[in-house]
Every structure is written in C-alpha cells, then in structure tokens.
Amino acid sequence: MLQLKNVLKTAFKSIFKNRMRSLLTSLGIIIGVSAVIVMVSIGEGSQKQIEEGIQSLGTNLIVVFPGASRSGGVSRGAGSFNRFTFEDVEKIDREAALISAVSPVVRTGGQIIGGGKNWFTTVFGVSPAYFEIRNWELQDGEFFSERDLRAKKKVALLGKTITDELFAEQDPIGEKIRIRSVPFTVIGVLKSKGQSGMGNDQDDVILAPATTVFYRLKGGRHVDMINASALSVERIDAAQEEMRAILREAHRLSPGDDDDFTISNQAEISDAASETSRIMTLLLGSIAGVSLVVGGIGIMNIMLVSVTERTREIGIRLSVGARSIDVLIQFLTEAVILSLSGGVLGILLSFIISIILNRFTELVAVVNPQIIIVSTLFSAAVGIFFGFYPARKASLLNPIDALRYE
C-alpha cells in the first residue's frame, strides 16, 4: 500500500491531465443524478399540488348529485323526483343535526359582458353557506347575505380569473356586468384558489344568489346539486346517512326504492384524486428510473472507451514496478472522486432546475432528500463499478500484455 497522500495526488493529477475524459465521465453522473432528482421532485410537487387542490374544495364536504349512482333498472324521466328543490335544501338545513352548513348549487354558464370586454364562464347560484362549505375567501368587497338571497338581488362575486380578464385596470366593485344580458352588480372579488386537483381553473367562476340564478337566468327549472359541510370529518359518514334519510323522506321514497340521488364526500373524492396522483408519481418515477439507467449506460460507455488508453497506462505502471493492488487503489480513488464530484454537481444542477421550474413554469418541484441520496449512490455505484472493473481486469494482466493491449 502506498501512502494515501500519494494516492490522492496521483488520482487528482490523472483527473486533471485527462480533463475531457474526466468531464465526460462526470457528465454522465451529473445528468443521471439531476434527471432523477428533478423528475421525482416534479412528481412529488404535483402530488402536493393535487392534495392542496383537494383541500381547497372544502373540508368535510358532502356533495349530492341527482340521479342514482347505479343505473340499474328503469331510468326515470324528467319530472319525477330526481331533481332537487329549494325545499329539499331547507329541509336538510332544518332537520340535519350533523350538518353545519348546506347550500343549493344552481349552475349555468354563458357570456359575461363587463368593463367593455366579454368572457365565457360558469355561474354558480348558491346560498351564503356555500362560502363556508367551499372555503371561499374574499379578496375585496363583501359576500351577499341571506337577505340578498331572499330578495333575489342581482349581485355577483367574481373569481380571480374573470376579474383579471374584465377589470384588469379598474376596481370591479360596484361595476355592472351582464350575465347573458341580465345586469348584475359586482359586490366582491374572491381570493384565488388556483388549479383544482383535476387541473381545472377554480377561479374562472361567478358566484351569485341561488334564487337570482334560478329565476332570472335558468327560468326556475331545478337545483343541480347540493353541497353541505359535515360537523366534523370523523362524523362525515353519519352526516351522509342523515342527509340520505332526509332526502329520501323529502322525495317520498318507500323503503324498497333505490335512492334517486348520489351522495359522495370529500374522502371519496380525494381517494380518486390521490389514486390519479399516485399513478402520475409512479409514471414520473419510472421515467426517472429510465433516465438513471440511460445515465448509467453513458457512464459505462465512457469508462469502457477509456480503457484502451488506461490499459496502456496500467501496463506502463506495472512495468516500472506497480503491484496490482496499487493500480486498483489508484483507479478506485479516481472513480470515487469523479462520481462524488459528479454527484454533488448533479444535486446542484437539480436544485437550479427546480428553482427555474418553480419560477417560470406551472410545474412544482419539491426536492426530496431521500431521492438525492438514492440517485447519488446509484450513479456513484455505476461509475465506480464500470471504472473499476476494467481496471481490475487490466491490473491482473502480465505487464507486457497490458502494454500490448489494443
């Protein structure tokens, strides 16, 4: 064994003398490491985003749609009790003990004119309870009240997207807009919620009193959906059962009849979304895995290509008296130095890429320390193995065979 100092000195000399080769070798590791870190970070980032998106839908949320969940048997025609009415909502509000808030949702859409521009969007007719149920907050102005609801006032709350589109340079509060030519007064602007877990823009929306939308815009046909909040997450199933019983009574269903509506809750919705995001992370993870393997193959290539030159070098070293072990230690040291520096540079690069992604694109990358360790170890292992293995083979040759190697 030679002195460590000499070994390190020789390794560094050799690395700097063969700058191009060293750089290419490290490059394989740099790219491998950073690709994996970035890919997995994007996966984790979007998973987090999806989770936040689901949170923004409102906690303890219970959603009731018309129509049976399993469409077995005869389908019911319009006019039977498969739509909701305001009475249904009021009945729930009065009777349900496990529900903290309930709101009808009357949905329509169409052309909005305001601020001299126009825009197509969705209008939700709701009650003031809806703000609490769906976690809407005000950016500016005020919510409408129960009185506004009863008075069928033509007032509207604008989502962030619409505000930006119609009133970019102007305070929208107090301005008039026309929803399908019906004039409304803007009384508030909603705080941005961003993308939902499913990827649609939650801020492209107008909220108005359910009664106004129901009678003025939809001509009094039906309530599309009921949203409610359970008192607590733990009792969400009980709350759901309670609502089911109340609605069955309201719709006069006999005990043998199927529900003519479908109740689902936050947990079920998030399960579906989590499943989607899990698949996406898996997908990104496998892409990352592939790029790691590709990076590994790159490292392998360069290591193997440099073997011819290195075998001659090994021959020269052996011929002047190096033992096999000396050669091995030298090569292992070089490989470790190259892989380590490549790994560190790869981590730095991945941080830079993540910052760029977070700042300039819609992708969110959350760098996870575990994946840094795993990918660095893997790349280093590949670099060391493919740098070391050919060197080991050469170091076991007779010096003359190593010198003659082509």
Place this chain on the structure above:
Amino acid sequence: MENKSVIDVRQLIKVYQVGDVAVHALRGINLTVSAGEFLAIMGASGSGKSTLMNLLGCLDQPTSGEYFLDGVAVDALSKNEYADIRNQKIGFVFQGFNLLPRTTALENVELPLMYDRLHRIKNPRQSAIESLERVGLGDRMDHIPNQLSGGQQQRVAIARALVNEPAILLADEPTGNLDSRTSLEVISVFQELNSQGITIILVTHEHDLANYARRIVELRDGIVLKDKLVPTRKNARKDLEVYKQEENQ
C-alpha cells in the same frame, strides 16, 4: 566482483499458445551476463529477441527454465515480488518509449519512485532531476512527451529506467523508431552509462549499432546461435562528432 553474474538463464523456454497452434518462441536459451557488461542481442525478425527481453525484464513469465537475477531465483517469486523486482532491479527501455501522455518528463521519470516501497531512493525529486541530467535533458524537465523529439522521448525513457538505480538496463530496439543520427545519440548515452558501471542489454537489428557493445549474442529460432566479443569496439561519442562535422560541411 567483475565476474559476478547479474543474469544467469538456463534452458529458458517460452511457448505462446495461439488457438490450437503452439508458437515456440524460445527453445532453450542459456545465457550469462556479468556485472558491467554491454551486451547486444541480434537476430532475424521473429527469432525471439523481444520474447527473451520481456522474460529478462520480468514483464512476462517463461513456460519453463531457470532465471537468476542478481543471484535471486526469479521464477519462484510471487506476482507482487515480481513487481518489486521490476521496480528495484530492472530498468526497461521500449522501442515505443511507453511514456505517460500529457505528463511531464520529470513526472514520467518519477513514476517508478512512486512504487519504491522500501524507500531505497531517499530524495525522489532530486534523483529524477539527476537522472534526466544524466541523459542530457536537464533543460526539458517540464516538457510533455509530444513536445519532445523521438530521441528526446527515448532519453526520458532511459532516465526513467535509470532512476531507481537498477542492477541492469534492458533496451528492446530503443533506436527502432529513430533516425541514424538520433540512434547514435541514444547509443552514446548507453556507452556513457556503461562506462559508469551499469550493465546493459540492447536488442538491435543493426550490425553497426551492435558494434558499440562489448559482446554480441545472436539468436535464431529461439536458441543462441552465436555468442562473441566485439573485436574492435566503436565509440559513439566520437562517431557522433564526426557525424556533426560532416553535417556542418
């Protein structure tokens, strides 16, 4: 002391196995070389000169036979001891120089000292510098091989072979890649070293060059054909002077 043999080889045989064919490169070489000798090995191409040199230089192992180097039975040694012998007792000069590329002359010469595990050489850097000065390259120490002429590269290789004070200097066609004037320069370095007491074995094709040695051994088909002393030994330094004068006229 003069008669102490540095190399003593008995019935040395080397067979290369190439596929099904066995190539008998050496068929039983007997050779004794005393300290301070300057031996030239000659012979037709394929007669086994390089094979013999590689065995003498412990770069390769014989199929059978005995080899005593400086009194030690080399064929009984382990791989590591072989490496140590190469490091301590042998200086080898190749036809193709075999210098490390992108590495200065000085660093190339220092290379064997890196593996000097007994620390025989007390001051490696100083010894390397002296060794380069001995071959007349004191002013080229920081040059890398492709900044040097062929003759200079070969002299760096000779300096490297000398740096660990070997018992014997082996040179396999060291002038094979050089023109006649440069060859003469290299040979004169050998003569100079020999006059300082270093034992030298030189392989060459050229009778002209062989006559600068003291003794000529001729191989044919892997055996020693002739072994004779040089009757009228030539002096490379003088001949080089003549050469230079002719050039100047």
